[in-house]
Amino acid sequence: MSKRISYKVEGDVQGVNYRAFAVKQATSLNVTGHARNADDGTVEGEAQGEPSALDKFVQHLQMGPSEADVKKVDHKEITVRDGEKGFQSNSYTSNMMNCTRGITANAFTKQSAGQALRSLNGKINIAASRPAFIHLQQQCSPPRRQFSTTKVMGIKEFFPAPDAPNIKLTEPAWPHPVYSQEQMEAVAIAHRQAKTWSDWFALSAMRFLRFGLDVASGYKPDKHTKDVAAAKKNPQTGVVKSAMTERQWMIRFIFLESVAGVPGMVAGMLRHLHSMRRMKRDNGWIETLLEESYNERMHLLTFMKMAEPGWFLRLMVLGAQGVFFNGMFLFYLVSPKTCHRFVGYLEEEAVYTYSRVLSDIDAGKLPMFSQMQAPDIAVKYWNMPEDHRSMRDLILYIRADESKHREVNHTLGNLDQKNDPNPYNSKYKDESQPHPVKDIAFQNPTGWEREDVIGKQ
The missing domain is CATH 1.20.1260.140 (Alternative oxidase)
Structure with missing residues (x-):
């Protein structure tokens, strides 16, 4: 019997292909649902499938791709949804996605202008020459890390599907002795x-x-x-x-x-x-x-x-x-x-x-x-x-x-x-x-x- 969960992943999980990783793992486990970036820096979503498949999916969420640094995964059971197909990677949850924000600073000092620059995330274009009169234009996008922290020895978690459909089981050449x-x-x-x-x-x-x-x-x-x-x-x-x-x-x-x-x-x-x-x-x-x-x-x-x-x-x-x-x-x-x-x-x-x-x-x-x-x-x-x-x-x-x-x-x-x-x-x-x-x-x-x-x- 299928069940459905909602989940939230905390840590360094945005801008590191975490959602693509979740889609890959969910697809291999026949789990449906979605994953999306939240404006608080987390990844959240829902997943539905067999209980054993969901348990493995949560394990994958806890490990994450090699570039991620997962700190915590919270999940809880919710109502099953009928008719859902596939696992989707949805857009950024903030209502500021894909927006262009203009800020005219007609009375900025050097210090306040610097603070404004540092307070904004994303891509910033500076269109002014005088320090007291600057125009800031920010293309809103999901937050990304400023420096790459990809581990030198990366790991991608996976459970590959069998590639020999005619073979049911390959027995070990040397059966393992029984340990108590x-x-x-x-x-x-x-x-x-x-x-x-x-x-x-x-x-x-x-x-x-x-x-x-x-x-x-x-x-x-x-x-x-x-x-x-x-x-x-x-x-x-x-x-x-x-x-x-x-x-x-x-x-x-x-x-x-x-x-x-x-x-x-x-x-x-x-x-x-x-x-x-x-x-x-x-x-x-x-x-x-x-x-x-x-x-x-x-x-x-x-x-x-x-x-x-x-x-x-x-x-x-x-x-x-x-x-x-x-x-x-x-x-x-x-x-x-x-x-x-x-x-x-x-x-x-x-x-x-x-x-x-x-x-x-x-x-x-x-x-x-x-x-x-x-x-x-x-x-x-x-x-x-x-x-x-x-x-x-x-x-x-x-x-x-x-x-x-x-x-x-x-x-x-x-x-x-x-x-x-x-x-x-x-x-x-x-x-x-x-x-x-x-x-x-x-x-x-x-x-x-x-x-x-x-x-x-």
Whole structure:
């Protein structure tokens, strides 16, 4: 059953293609209605459609186009209107639209003339030479920003319609293991201490890469606390205000996940070629590495269903992937053990990042995320329960995945790279004892030591 709402969007939303954005999103959701600029600088309108479609439409209004800065979206249900077709972008609501205003200032002083000039918005033509006698003509138009504040890394939110009408569903190549709510909530921030020169090299390389990623993605660490867990338990003693907005987090998610899928693919590819060249089995490593890469790509596709990166972010991702791929390729040939340790440290940072997002959501510092729902691709991939499909739940699933990659790579870094079997594809004599598994039933954040999984020799 259809319902209708009226809405009002506050913030920097005029002169930034906000109405065109609303029309595009409404059309894709089969929502009818209109959007218009109000003379108080807001965008207001009405929308009608299925309740689920309206919920998604409001989410899009809260995000806005890349040029906008949405502060608040208010909406309320109103009476349904019959016979409405399409979604329109209406004219400016002020009755002064498209008008020409003449002001003759026969007794203006220099100061009062300057004040008059500054008080008028729009295009002003000055037709006088003497400061005391000026004529001002203003073409009234919707207010626009005097300076472009288009973000360097723009994002356009979108939910593209399927382009393959004959295909009902494409199943994931690797079905995702089932996580319980208790298991995901139990994921904790952890760090494996460097013990060897190889570990120290991997840790230093990770810190260098993290610095570059932070700069590229615009990451802003909170200055008031470094303890995410403490901030979650007691927000009043943590960060007063989140340093990252929802849009900035989304940029970081897309950038990091587009790079995170590289190590598993590089390692799997090299081990595949190595196995063929030596004409020997790989002892099950390739499958786990490729599955990790596939999982990271599913993270990216999920965020892409919520936000489409602009050309500048795409360019940065292209450059980062090129450098990262070739670097991983060369270093994995030299020392696979060091590369796995490096990825383990990198996944520690990913767990920290998503833990910080969860703490900000729980503290009410990311209101848009608190209202957003996980897209369909995420619901199907993670088999999300019907009552656990919020943005917070989505971040919990992704953080749990990153914690698993952290454990897997630290564990693989502890093994004999040529001879040991993959402990995550192995069956154990006593399955009741804690051991490496594909899910997170037995969590070991810093990785399993070789003697714990292979046995003492």
